[in-house]
Amino acid sequence: MDPVVKVSDLSVSYNGKNVFEDISLSVYPRQLVGIIGPNGAGKSTLIKAIMGLTYVNEGQIEVMKKPVEKVRKHISYVPQRNTIDLDFPVLVEDVVSMGRYPHLSWWGFLTAKDRQIVKKSLKQVGMYEYRRRQIGQLSGGQQQRVFLARALVQEAELFFLDEPFAGIDIASENMIMDILRNLRDQGKTLFVVHHDLSKAGSYFDSLILLNNKLIAYGKKEDVFQVNCLKEAYDGQVTNISEKNIFVVVNG
Amino acid sequence: MGSIGYFIDSLYAYQYLQNAMIAAVLVGIVCGVIGCFIILRGMALMGDAISHAVLPGVAVAYMLGFSFFIGAVFTGVLTALGIGYISQNSRIKDDSAIGIMFTAAFALGVILITLRRGTGVDLWHILFGNVLAVSQADLWMTFWIGILVLISVFLFYKQLLLSTFDPVMAVAVGLPTRLIHYSLMLLLSLVTVASLKTVGIVLVVAMLVTPGSTAYLLTNRLPVMLFLAAVFGVFSSITGVYFSYIYDFATGASIVVVASILFALSFIYSHKQSFLTRFFRTGKVQEKAKLIN
Numbered sequence: 001m002d003p004v005v006k007v008s009d010l011s012v013s014y015n016g017k018n019v020f021e022d023i024s025l026s027v028y029p030r031q032l033v034g035i036i037g038p039n040g041a042g043k044s045t046l047i048k049a050i051m052g053l054t055y056v057n058e059g060q061i062e063v064m065k066k067p068v069e070k071v072r073k074h075i076s077y078v079p080q081r082n083t084i085d086l087d088f089p090v091l092v093e094d095v096v097s098m099g100r101y102p103h104l105s106w107w108g109f110l111t112a113k114d115r116q117i118v119k120k121s122l123k124q125v126g127m128y129e130y131r132r133r134q135i136g137q138l139s140g141g142q143q144q145r146v147f148l149a150r151a152l153v154q155e156a157e158l159f160f161l162d163e164p165f166a167g168i169d170i171a172s173e174n175m176i177m178d179i180l181r182n183l184r185d186q187g188k189t190l191f192v193v194h195h196d197l198s199k200a201g202s203y204f205d206s207l208i209l210l211n212n213k214l215i216a217y218g219k220k221e222d223v224f225q226v227n228c229l230k231e232a233y234d235g236q237v238t239n240i241s242e243k244n245i246f247v248v249v250n251g
Numbered sequence: 252m253g254s255i256g257y258f259i260d261s262l263y264a265y266q267y268l269q270n271a272m273i274a275a276v277l278v279g280i281v282c283g284v285i286g287c288f289i290i291l292r293g294m295a296l297m298g299d300a301i302s303h304a305v306l307p308g309v310a311v312a313y314m315l316g317f318s319f320f321i322g323a324v325f326t327g328v329l330t331a332l333g334i335g336y337i338s339q340n341s342r343i344k345d346d347s348a349i350g351i352m353f354t355a356a357f358a359l360g361v362i363l364i365t366l367r368r369g370t371g372v373d374l375w376h377i378l379f380g381n382v383l384a385v386s387q388a389d390l391w392m393t394f395w396i397g398i399l400v401l402i403s404v405f406l407f408y409k410q411l412l413l414s415t416f417d418p419v420m421a422v423a424v425g426l427p428t429r430l431i432h433y434s435l436m437l438l439l440s441l442v443t444v445a446s447l448k449t450v451g452i453v454l455v456v457a458m459l460v461t462p463g464s465t466a467y468l469l470t471n472r473l474p475v476m477l478f479l480a481a482v483f484g485v486f487s488s489i490t491g492v493y494f495s496y497i498y499d500f501a502t503g504a505s506i507v508v509v510a511s512i513l514f515a516l517s518f519i520y521s522h523k524q525s526f527l528t529r530f531f532r533t534g535k536v537q538e539k540a541k542l543i544n
Contacts, residue, residue, distance in 0.1 A: 079417060
Protein backbone atom coordinates (compact mmCIF):
# COMPACT_ATOMS: atom_id res chain seq x y z
CA MET A 1 0.00 0.00 0.00
CA ASP A 2 1.22 3.51 -0.77
CA PRO A 3 1.35 6.16 1.94
CA VAL A 4 -1.42 8.74 1.69
CA VAL A 5 0.77 11.44 3.23
CA LYS A 6 4.53 11.42 2.89
CA VAL A 7 6.57 14.11 4.64
CA SER A 8 10.35 14.28 4.12
CA ASP A 9 12.80 16.48 6.02
CA LEU A 10 10.19 19.11 6.78
CA SER A 11 11.32 22.26 8.59
CA VAL A 12 9.11 25.25 9.35
CA SER A 13 10.12 28.46 11.04
CA TYR A 14 8.06 31.47 11.99
CA ASN A 15 9.60 34.93 12.34
CA GLY A 16 13.08 33.37 12.35
CA LYS A 17 12.23 30.92 15.15
CA ASN A 18 12.08 27.21 14.41
CA VAL A 19 8.66 25.68 14.93
CA PHE A 20 10.10 22.25 14.12
CA GLU A 21 12.91 20.73 12.10
CA ASP A 22 13.53 17.67 9.99
CA ILE A 23 10.26 15.85 10.31
CA SER A 24 9.92 12.77 8.12
CA LEU A 25 6.99 10.41 8.27
CA SER A 26 4.71 8.33 6.07
CA VAL A 27 1.08 7.86 6.95
CA TYR A 28 -0.87 4.98 5.46
CA PRO A 29 -4.60 5.18 4.73
CA ARG A 30 -7.51 3.98 6.87
CA GLN A 31 -6.23 5.41 10.14
CA LEU A 32 -7.10 7.82 12.88
CA VAL A 33 -3.87 9.68 13.52
CA GLY A 34 -3.57 11.74 16.70
CA ILE A 35 -1.12 14.63 16.77
CA ILE A 36 -0.20 15.30 20.38
CA GLY A 37 2.27 17.42 22.27
CA PRO A 38 2.38 20.40 24.62
CA ASN A 39 1.25 23.93 23.72
CA GLY A 40 3.46 25.50 21.10
CA ALA A 41 4.84 22.14 20.01
CA GLY A 42 3.92 22.82 16.38
CA LYS A 43 0.85 20.58 16.12
CA SER A 44 -1.35 23.00 14.17
CA THR A 45 1.62 24.10 12.11
CA LEU A 46 2.28 20.49 11.06
CA ILE A 47 -1.22 19.96 9.67
CA LYS A 48 -1.17 23.40 8.04
CA ALA A 49 2.15 22.53 6.41
CA ILE A 50 0.77 19.24 5.09
CA MET A 51 -2.26 21.08 3.70
CA GLY A 52 0.01 23.64 2.07
CA LEU A 53 -1.34 26.53 4.14
CA THR A 54 1.91 27.70 5.61
CA TYR A 55 5.33 28.62 4.33
CA VAL A 56 7.70 25.67 4.45
CA ASN A 57 11.44 26.36 4.80
CA GLU A 58 12.63 22.96 3.72
CA GLY A 59 11.31 19.54 2.84
CA GLN A 60 8.84 17.80 0.58
CA ILE A 61 5.23 16.91 1.16
CA GLU A 62 3.30 14.46 -0.97
CA VAL A 63 -0.39 13.90 -0.51
CA MET A 64 -1.85 10.92 -2.36
CA LYS A 65 1.46 10.80 -4.28
CA LYS A 66 0.98 14.32 -5.61
CA PRO A 67 1.82 17.85 -4.51
CA VAL A 68 -0.96 19.06 -2.22
CA GLU A 69 -2.08 21.76 -4.70
CA LYS A 70 -3.32 19.01 -7.04
CA VAL A 71 -5.47 17.23 -4.49
CA ARG A 72 -7.04 20.07 -2.49
CA LYS A 73 -10.53 18.90 -3.40
CA HIS A 74 -9.90 15.66 -1.51
CA ILE A 75 -8.87 17.37 1.72
CA SER A 76 -11.33 18.46 4.39
CA TYR A 77 -10.35 20.80 7.16
CA VAL A 78 -12.13 21.43 10.44
CA PRO A 79 -10.71 24.65 11.92
CA GLN A 80 -10.11 25.40 15.57
CA ARG A 81 -13.40 26.91 16.65
CA ASN A 82 -11.88 30.02 18.21
CA THR A 83 -10.41 31.09 14.85
CA ILE A 84 -13.90 31.58 13.40
CA ASP A 85 -15.98 34.78 13.67
CA LEU A 86 -19.07 33.34 15.34
CA ASP A 87 -21.05 36.59 14.91
CA PHE A 88 -20.86 36.19 11.15
CA PRO A 89 -24.32 36.38 9.52
CA VAL A 90 -24.55 32.77 8.35
CA LEU A 91 -26.98 30.05 9.30
CA VAL A 92 -26.01 26.49 10.16
CA GLU A 93 -27.12 25.23 6.73
CA ASP A 94 -25.11 27.99 4.99
CA VAL A 95 -21.97 26.85 6.81
CA VAL A 96 -22.48 23.20 5.93
CA SER A 97 -23.21 24.11 2.30
CA MET A 98 -19.74 25.65 2.07
CA GLY A 99 -18.37 22.10 2.11
CA ARG A 100 -19.97 21.56 -1.29
CA TYR A 101 -18.22 24.56 -2.89
CA PRO A 102 -15.18 22.55 -4.06
CA HIS A 103 -17.58 20.40 -6.08
CA LEU A 104 -19.16 23.38 -7.85
CA SER A 105 -17.80 25.27 -10.82
CA TRP A 106 -16.68 28.87 -10.34
CA TRP A 107 -20.08 30.14 -11.38
CA GLY A 108 -22.16 27.18 -10.23
CA PHE A 109 -24.92 27.19 -7.66
CA LEU A 110 -25.94 24.48 -5.22
CA THR A 111 -28.06 21.82 -6.90
CA ALA A 112 -30.87 19.76 -5.40
CA LYS A 113 -28.38 16.93 -4.99
CA ASP A 114 -26.02 19.18 -3.04
CA ARG A 115 -28.85 20.22 -0.75
CA GLN A 116 -29.74 16.56 -0.24
CA ILE A 117 -26.16 15.81 0.83
CA VAL A 118 -26.17 18.80 3.20
CA LYS A 119 -29.42 17.62 4.73
CA LYS A 120 -28.12 14.09 5.22
CA SER A 121 -24.99 15.24 6.96
CA LEU A 122 -26.88 17.70 9.17
CA LYS A 123 -29.02 14.77 10.30
CA GLN A 124 -25.94 12.65 10.84
CA VAL A 125 -24.50 15.14 13.33
CA GLY A 126 -27.91 15.72 14.92
CA MET A 127 -28.12 19.37 13.86
CA TYR A 128 -30.93 19.24 11.29
CA GLU A 129 -33.44 20.94 13.60
CA TYR A 130 -30.97 23.76 14.12
CA ARG A 131 -30.34 24.38 10.40
CA ARG A 132 -31.93 27.87 10.43
CA ARG A 133 -29.98 29.09 13.49
CA GLN A 134 -27.16 31.56 13.26
CA ILE A 135 -23.99 29.69 14.24
CA GLY A 136 -23.18 31.96 17.19
CA GLN A 137 -26.44 30.89 18.85
CA LEU A 138 -25.22 27.30 19.26
CA SER A 139 -23.22 25.73 22.06
CA GLY A 140 -19.56 24.91 21.47
CA GLY A 141 -20.27 21.23 20.89
CA GLN A 142 -23.05 22.00 18.43
CA GLN A 143 -20.79 24.40 16.52
CA GLN A 144 -18.13 21.73 16.31
CA ARG A 145 -20.67 19.25 14.94
CA VAL A 146 -21.69 21.80 12.31
CA PHE A 147 -18.08 22.19 11.17
CA LEU A 148 -17.75 18.41 11.07
CA ALA A 149 -20.90 18.25 8.92
CA ARG A 150 -19.29 20.78 6.59
CA ALA A 151 -16.24 18.53 6.30
CA LEU A 152 -18.46 15.48 5.67
CA VAL A 153 -20.34 16.99 2.72
CA GLN A 154 -17.02 17.63 1.02
CA GLU A 155 -16.73 13.83 0.59
CA ALA A 156 -12.97 14.02 0.98
CA GLU A 157 -10.40 11.27 1.43
CA LEU A 158 -8.29 13.08 4.01
CA PHE A 159 -9.50 14.96 7.06
CA PHE A 160 -7.60 17.41 9.22
CA LEU A 161 -9.20 18.45 12.50
CA ASP A 162 -7.60 21.08 14.71
CA GLU A 163 -8.49 20.55 18.40
CA PRO A 164 -12.03 19.35 17.66
CA PHE A 165 -12.70 18.45 21.29
CA ALA A 166 -11.54 21.69 22.89
CA GLY A 167 -14.24 23.11 25.16
CA ILE A 168 -17.15 20.93 24.06
CA ASP A 169 -19.62 18.73 25.93
CA ILE A 170 -19.04 15.01 26.33
CA ALA A 171 -22.11 14.01 24.28
CA SER A 172 -20.84 15.99 21.28
CA GLU A 173 -17.36 14.58 21.80
CA ASN A 174 -18.66 11.00 21.73
CA MET A 175 -20.82 11.66 18.69
CA ILE A 176 -17.91 13.25 16.81
CA MET A 177 -15.62 10.37 17.78
CA ASP A 178 -18.17 7.82 16.48
CA ILE A 179 -18.39 9.65 13.16
CA LEU A 180 -14.61 9.83 12.87
CA ARG A 181 -14.27 6.07 13.55
CA ASN A 182 -16.95 5.43 10.97
CA LEU A 183 -15.02 7.47 8.39
CA ARG A 184 -11.87 5.53 9.23
CA ASP A 185 -13.75 2.26 8.67
CA GLN A 186 -14.81 3.56 5.25
CA GLY A 187 -11.13 3.85 4.37
CA LYS A 188 -10.55 7.55 5.06
CA THR A 189 -7.48 8.92 6.80
CA LEU A 190 -7.96 11.44 9.59
CA PHE A 191 -5.47 13.67 11.35
CA VAL A 192 -6.61 15.05 14.68
CA VAL A 193 -4.69 17.65 16.68
CA HIS A 194 -5.37 16.81 20.29
CA HIS A 195 -3.96 17.89 23.61
CA ASP A 196 -5.77 15.72 26.15
CA LEU A 197 -3.38 12.85 26.90
CA SER A 198 -5.87 10.88 28.95
CA LYS A 199 -7.97 10.00 25.89
CA ALA A 200 -5.31 9.96 23.19
CA GLY A 201 -4.59 6.29 23.86
CA SER A 202 -8.14 5.14 23.28
CA TYR A 203 -9.09 7.50 20.43
CA PHE A 204 -6.36 6.98 17.86
CA ASP A 205 -4.72 4.22 15.86
CA SER A 206 -1.38 6.00 15.48
CA LEU A 207 0.16 8.91 17.22
CA ILE A 208 2.51 11.67 16.15
CA LEU A 209 4.21 13.02 19.26
CA LEU A 210 5.66 16.48 18.77
CA ASN A 211 7.63 18.99 20.75
CA ASN A 212 9.38 21.28 18.27
CA LYS A 213 10.64 18.07 16.66
CA LEU A 214 9.25 14.63 15.99
CA ILE A 215 9.65 12.72 19.26
CA ALA A 216 7.87 9.58 18.20
CA TYR A 217 5.57 8.36 15.48
CA GLY A 218 3.95 4.98 15.08
CA LYS A 219 1.29 2.70 16.43
CA LYS A 220 -0.22 4.11 19.60
CA GLU A 221 1.08 1.21 21.72
CA ASP A 222 4.63 2.06 20.72
CA VAL A 223 4.36 5.83 21.11
CA PHE A 224 2.30 5.86 24.28
CA GLN A 225 5.24 5.01 26.52
CA VAL A 226 6.19 6.96 29.54
CA ASN A 227 9.68 7.77 28.27
CA CYS A 228 8.40 9.23 24.98
CA LEU A 229 5.74 11.26 26.75
CA LYS A 230 8.20 12.50 29.33
CA GLU A 231 10.46 13.70 26.55
CA ALA A 232 7.59 15.53 24.87
CA TYR A 233 6.22 17.10 27.99
CA ASP A 234 9.56 17.87 29.63
CA GLY A 235 9.13 15.24 32.30
CA GLN A 236 5.78 16.51 33.56
CA VAL A 237 3.89 13.30 32.91
CA THR A 238 2.47 10.93 35.47
CA ASN A 239 0.96 7.51 34.96
CA ILE A 240 -2.19 7.54 37.04
CA SER A 241 -3.12 3.87 36.68
CA GLU A 242 -1.81 0.54 35.53
CA LYS A 243 -3.64 0.81 32.22
CA ASN A 244 -1.49 3.36 30.46
CA ILE A 245 -3.49 6.43 31.36
CA PHE A 246 -1.28 9.46 31.49
CA VAL A 247 -1.83 12.99 32.64
CA VAL A 248 0.34 16.06 32.35
CA VAL A 249 1.40 17.59 35.64
CA ASN A 250 1.83 21.32 35.37
CA GLY A 251 4.17 23.39 37.45
CA MET B 252 -44.88 69.43 4.63
CA GLY B 253 -44.80 71.96 1.82
CA SER B 254 -41.10 71.51 1.37
CA ILE B 255 -41.54 67.93 0.12
CA GLY B 256 -43.88 69.18 -2.59
CA TYR B 257 -41.41 71.90 -3.44
CA PHE B 258 -38.60 69.36 -3.60
CA ILE B 259 -40.57 67.08 -5.93
CA ASP B 260 -41.45 70.02 -8.18
CA SER B 261 -37.77 70.99 -8.33
CA LEU B 262 -36.88 67.38 -9.10
CA TYR B 263 -39.13 67.55 -12.18
CA ALA B 264 -37.90 70.96 -13.18
CA TYR B 265 -34.13 70.68 -12.87
CA GLN B 266 -31.98 68.19 -14.73
CA TYR B 267 -29.07 68.74 -12.31
CA LEU B 268 -31.19 67.74 -9.35
CA GLN B 269 -32.38 64.62 -11.15
CA ASN B 270 -28.78 63.69 -11.92
CA ALA B 271 -27.80 64.30 -8.32
CA MET B 272 -30.61 62.14 -7.07
CA ILE B 273 -29.93 59.23 -9.42
CA ALA B 274 -26.21 59.35 -8.67
CA ALA B 275 -26.84 59.38 -4.93
CA VAL B 276 -29.21 56.40 -5.18
CA LEU B 277 -26.71 54.39 -7.24
CA VAL B 278 -23.92 55.22 -4.80
CA GLY B 279 -26.16 54.20 -1.89
CA ILE B 280 -26.76 50.76 -3.42
CA VAL B 281 -23.21 50.06 -4.51
CA CYS B 282 -21.50 51.31 -1.35
CA GLY B 283 -23.99 49.42 0.82
CA VAL B 284 -23.35 46.11 -0.95
CA ILE B 285 -19.57 46.26 -1.20
CA GLY B 286 -19.45 47.73 2.31
CA CYS B 287 -20.95 44.53 3.78
CA PHE B 288 -17.88 42.58 2.70
CA ILE B 289 -15.56 45.31 3.93
CA ILE B 290 -17.19 45.15 7.38
CA LEU B 291 -17.24 41.36 7.63
CA ARG B 292 -13.60 41.14 6.61
CA GLY B 293 -12.71 43.64 9.32
CA MET B 294 -11.39 46.03 6.69
CA ALA B 295 -13.12 49.30 7.55
CA LEU B 296 -9.75 51.00 7.92
CA MET B 297 -8.67 49.55 4.59
CA GLY B 298 -11.81 51.03 3.03
CA ASP B 299 -10.89 54.41 4.42
CA ALA B 300 -7.34 54.01 3.12
CA ILE B 301 -8.22 53.03 -0.44
CA SER B 302 -10.78 55.79 -0.76
CA HIS B 303 -8.20 58.39 0.31
CA ALA B 304 -5.52 56.83 -1.84
CA VAL B 305 -7.37 57.52 -5.08
CA LEU B 306 -6.63 61.24 -4.67
CA PRO B 307 -3.20 61.39 -6.38
CA GLY B 308 -4.58 59.32 -9.27
CA VAL B 309 -7.48 61.70 -9.68
CA ALA B 310 -5.14 64.69 -9.51
CA VAL B 311 -2.77 63.33 -12.16
CA ALA B 312 -5.71 62.41 -14.37
CA TYR B 313 -7.05 65.96 -14.17
CA MET B 314 -3.60 67.35 -14.98
CA LEU B 315 -2.89 65.12 -17.96
CA GLY B 316 -6.46 65.09 -19.14
CA PHE B 317 -7.22 61.36 -19.09
CA SER B 318 -10.15 59.75 -17.35
CA PHE B 319 -9.79 60.08 -13.58
CA PHE B 320 -11.37 56.65 -13.42
CA ILE B 321 -8.08 55.09 -14.60
CA GLY B 322 -5.94 57.27 -12.34
CA ALA B 323 -8.03 56.44 -9.29
CA VAL B 324 -7.97 52.69 -9.87
CA PHE B 325 -4.23 52.81 -10.48
CA THR B 326 -3.29 54.58 -7.24
CA GLY B 327 -5.99 52.78 -5.24
CA VAL B 328 -4.76 49.31 -6.17
CA LEU B 329 -1.11 50.37 -5.93
CA THR B 330 -1.71 51.50 -2.36
CA ALA B 331 -3.43 48.21 -1.50
CA LEU B 332 -0.44 46.31 -2.91
CA GLY B 333 1.94 48.55 -0.99
CA ILE B 334 0.10 47.94 2.28
CA GLY B 335 0.17 44.19 1.68
CA TYR B 336 3.86 44.28 0.81
CA ILE B 337 4.88 46.26 3.89
CA SER B 338 2.88 44.19 6.37
CA GLN B 339 4.09 40.89 4.89
CA ASN B 340 7.73 41.84 4.55
CA SER B 341 8.43 43.66 7.81
CA ARG B 342 7.47 43.71 11.46
CA ILE B 343 5.05 46.59 10.79
CA LYS B 344 1.51 45.58 11.71
CA ASP B 345 -1.37 45.84 9.25
CA ASP B 346 -3.02 48.93 10.69
CA SER B 347 0.24 50.86 10.83
CA ALA B 348 1.05 49.89 7.25
CA ILE B 349 -2.39 51.17 6.24
CA GLY B 350 -1.87 54.42 8.15
CA ILE B 351 1.52 55.03 6.56
CA MET B 352 0.54 54.26 2.99
CA PHE B 353 -2.76 56.05 2.70
CA THR B 354 -1.66 59.27 4.33
CA ALA B 355 1.38 59.26 2.05
CA ALA B 356 -0.81 58.85 -1.02
CA PHE B 357 -3.30 61.41 0.25
CA ALA B 358 -0.64 64.01 1.03
CA LEU B 359 0.89 63.51 -2.40
CA GLY B 360 -2.54 64.03 -3.93
CA VAL B 361 -3.12 67.25 -2.00
CA ILE B 362 0.26 68.61 -3.16
CA LEU B 363 -0.46 67.72 -6.78
CA ILE B 364 -3.83 69.43 -6.67
CA THR B 365 -2.59 72.57 -4.93
CA LEU B 366 0.13 72.80 -7.59
CA ARG B 367 -2.62 73.30 -10.11
CA ARG B 368 -4.55 75.89 -8.15
CA GLY B 369 -6.72 78.09 -10.27
CA THR B 370 -7.22 75.59 -13.07
CA GLY B 371 -10.73 74.67 -12.14
CA VAL B 372 -9.85 71.56 -10.14
CA ASP B 373 -11.38 72.23 -6.78
CA LEU B 374 -9.84 70.26 -3.92
CA TRP B 375 -12.87 70.93 -1.77
CA HIS B 376 -15.17 69.30 -4.34
CA ILE B 377 -13.03 66.20 -4.67
CA LEU B 378 -12.76 65.82 -0.93
CA PHE B 379 -16.38 66.52 -0.06
CA GLY B 380 -18.23 66.00 -3.31
CA ASN B 381 -20.24 68.37 -5.42
CA VAL B 382 -23.40 66.54 -6.16
CA LEU B 383 -24.97 69.43 -8.04
CA ALA B 384 -22.27 69.13 -10.69
CA VAL B 385 -23.02 65.51 -11.66
CA SER B 386 -22.86 65.42 -15.45
CA GLN B 387 -24.58 62.94 -17.73
CA ALA B 388 -21.18 61.31 -18.28
CA ASP B 389 -20.57 61.00 -14.52
CA LEU B 390 -23.95 59.40 -14.19
CA TRP B 391 -23.19 56.78 -16.83
CA MET B 392 -19.86 56.01 -15.23
CA THR B 393 -21.49 55.56 -11.82
CA PHE B 394 -24.10 53.37 -13.45
CA TRP B 395 -21.59 51.06 -15.16
CA ILE B 396 -19.45 50.80 -12.02
CA GLY B 397 -22.58 49.88 -10.10
CA ILE B 398 -23.49 47.18 -12.62
CA LEU B 399 -19.95 45.80 -12.53
CA VAL B 400 -19.93 45.65 -8.72
CA LEU B 401 -23.34 44.02 -8.44
CA ILE B 402 -22.57 41.43 -11.14
CA SER B 403 -19.23 40.61 -9.51
CA VAL B 404 -20.82 40.13 -6.11
CA PHE B 405 -23.56 37.97 -7.63
CA LEU B 406 -21.21 35.79 -9.68
CA PHE B 407 -18.55 35.40 -7.01
CA TYR B 408 -20.85 35.31 -4.01
CA LYS B 409 -19.67 31.81 -3.02
CA GLN B 410 -16.00 32.75 -3.19
CA LEU B 411 -16.56 36.02 -1.33
CA LEU B 412 -18.61 34.33 1.37
CA LEU B 413 -16.16 31.48 2.01
CA SER B 414 -13.01 33.60 1.89
CA THR B 415 -14.62 36.11 4.26
CA PHE B 416 -16.09 33.62 6.71
CA ASP B 417 -13.25 31.07 6.84
CA PRO B 418 -10.14 32.25 4.99
CA VAL B 419 -8.18 29.17 6.08
CA MET B 420 -10.66 26.74 4.58
CA ALA B 421 -10.82 28.95 1.50
CA VAL B 422 -7.09 28.45 0.94
CA ALA B 423 -7.33 24.78 1.90
CA VAL B 424 -9.84 24.07 -0.87
CA GLY B 425 -7.79 26.06 -3.36
CA LEU B 426 -9.53 29.44 -3.63
CA PRO B 427 -7.16 32.21 -4.77
CA THR B 428 -7.72 34.30 -1.64
CA ARG B 429 -5.07 36.85 -2.52
CA LEU B 430 -6.63 37.47 -5.91
CA ILE B 431 -10.02 37.83 -4.23
CA HIS B 432 -8.57 40.36 -1.77
CA TYR B 433 -7.02 42.53 -4.45
CA SER B 434 -10.10 42.27 -6.68
CA LEU B 435 -12.11 43.58 -3.79
CA MET B 436 -9.62 46.45 -3.43
CA LEU B 437 -10.06 47.16 -7.13
CA LEU B 438 -13.83 47.27 -6.74
CA LEU B 439 -13.34 49.53 -3.73
CA SER B 440 -11.32 51.99 -5.81
CA LEU B 441 -14.04 51.93 -8.47
CA VAL B 442 -16.74 52.54 -5.89
CA THR B 443 -14.78 55.48 -4.52
CA VAL B 444 -14.59 56.96 -8.01
CA ALA B 445 -18.31 56.44 -8.43
CA SER B 446 -18.92 58.26 -5.13
CA LEU B 447 -16.52 61.12 -5.79
CA LYS B 448 -19.12 63.65 -6.87
CA THR B 449 -21.79 62.55 -4.43
CA VAL B 450 -20.10 62.22 -1.04
CA GLY B 451 -16.47 62.89 -1.87
CA ILE B 452 -13.34 61.02 -0.89
CA VAL B 453 -13.34 61.84 2.80
CA LEU B 454 -16.83 60.59 3.57
CA VAL B 455 -16.99 57.55 1.25
CA VAL B 456 -15.96 55.30 4.11
CA ALA B 457 -19.15 56.24 5.95
CA MET B 458 -21.26 55.06 3.00
CA LEU B 459 -19.27 51.82 2.96
CA VAL B 460 -19.35 51.07 6.66
CA THR B 461 -22.46 52.69 8.14
CA PRO B 462 -25.38 51.24 6.10
CA GLY B 463 -23.75 47.78 6.21
CA SER B 464 -23.30 47.97 9.97
CA THR B 465 -26.89 49.12 10.39
CA ALA B 466 -27.99 46.05 8.43
CA TYR B 467 -25.56 43.76 10.29
CA LEU B 468 -27.28 44.54 13.57
CA LEU B 469 -30.66 43.54 12.20
CA THR B 470 -30.12 40.19 10.47
CA ASN B 471 -28.41 36.82 10.70
CA ARG B 472 -28.13 36.22 6.97
CA LEU B 473 -25.67 37.70 4.53
CA PRO B 474 -28.10 38.00 1.57
CA VAL B 475 -30.53 39.92 3.81
CA MET B 476 -27.68 42.06 5.11
CA LEU B 477 -26.64 42.94 1.54
CA PHE B 478 -30.21 43.86 0.64
CA LEU B 479 -30.82 45.93 3.79
CA ALA B 480 -27.49 47.73 3.41
CA ALA B 481 -28.51 48.79 -0.09
CA VAL B 482 -31.92 49.91 1.17
CA PHE B 483 -30.37 51.96 4.00
CA GLY B 484 -27.84 53.41 1.55
CA VAL B 485 -30.59 54.48 -0.83
CA PHE B 486 -32.74 55.89 1.95
CA SER B 487 -29.82 57.90 3.32
CA SER B 488 -29.04 59.21 -0.16
CA ILE B 489 -32.56 60.34 -0.96
CA THR B 490 -33.17 61.89 2.44
CA GLY B 491 -29.71 63.44 2.45
CA VAL B 492 -30.14 65.06 -0.96
CA TYR B 493 -33.55 66.34 0.15
CA PHE B 494 -32.22 68.05 3.28
CA SER B 495 -29.25 69.34 1.40
CA TYR B 496 -31.53 70.95 -1.23
CA ILE B 497 -34.07 72.38 1.19
CA TYR B 498 -31.70 73.66 3.87
CA ASP B 499 -28.64 74.17 1.68
CA PHE B 500 -26.42 71.71 3.60
CA ALA B 501 -23.35 70.13 2.02
CA THR B 502 -24.82 67.09 0.27
CA GLY B 503 -22.26 64.43 1.22
CA ALA B 504 -22.35 65.39 4.87
CA SER B 505 -26.12 65.50 4.83
CA ILE B 506 -26.30 61.93 3.42
CA VAL B 507 -23.81 60.64 5.97
CA VAL B 508 -25.68 62.21 8.88
CA VAL B 509 -28.88 60.46 7.81
CA ALA B 510 -26.99 57.15 7.50
CA SER B 511 -25.57 57.66 10.99
CA ILE B 512 -29.01 58.35 12.47
CA LEU B 513 -30.27 55.10 10.90
CA PHE B 514 -27.35 53.31 12.52
CA ALA B 515 -28.14 54.82 15.91
CA LEU B 516 -31.77 53.69 15.61
CA SER B 517 -30.78 50.16 14.64
CA PHE B 518 -28.26 50.08 17.47
CA ILE B 519 -30.90 51.02 20.03
CA TYR B 520 -33.40 48.60 18.50
CA SER B 521 -30.99 45.65 18.42
CA HIS B 522 -29.95 46.31 22.00
CA LYS B 523 -33.53 46.21 23.14
CA GLN B 524 -34.09 43.14 21.01
CA SER B 525 -31.14 41.24 22.42
CA PHE B 526 -32.21 42.21 25.90
CA LEU B 527 -35.67 40.81 25.14
CA THR B 528 -34.37 37.58 23.57
CA ARG B 529 -32.06 37.04 26.52
CA PHE B 530 -34.98 37.58 28.83
CA PHE B 531 -37.13 35.26 26.75
CA ARG B 532 -34.46 32.57 26.55
CA THR B 533 -33.67 32.51 30.22
CA GLY B 534 -37.42 32.27 30.75
CA LYS B 535 -37.51 29.24 28.49
CA VAL B 536 -34.58 27.61 30.20
CA GLN B 537 -36.25 28.04 33.54
CA GLU B 538 -39.44 26.47 32.18
CA LYS B 539 -37.44 23.50 30.95
CA ALA B 540 -35.69 23.20 34.26
CA LYS B 541 -39.05 23.11 35.96
CA LEU B 542 -40.23 20.33 33.65
CA ILE B 543 -37.16 18.23 34.39
CA ASN B 544 -37.38 18.58 38.14
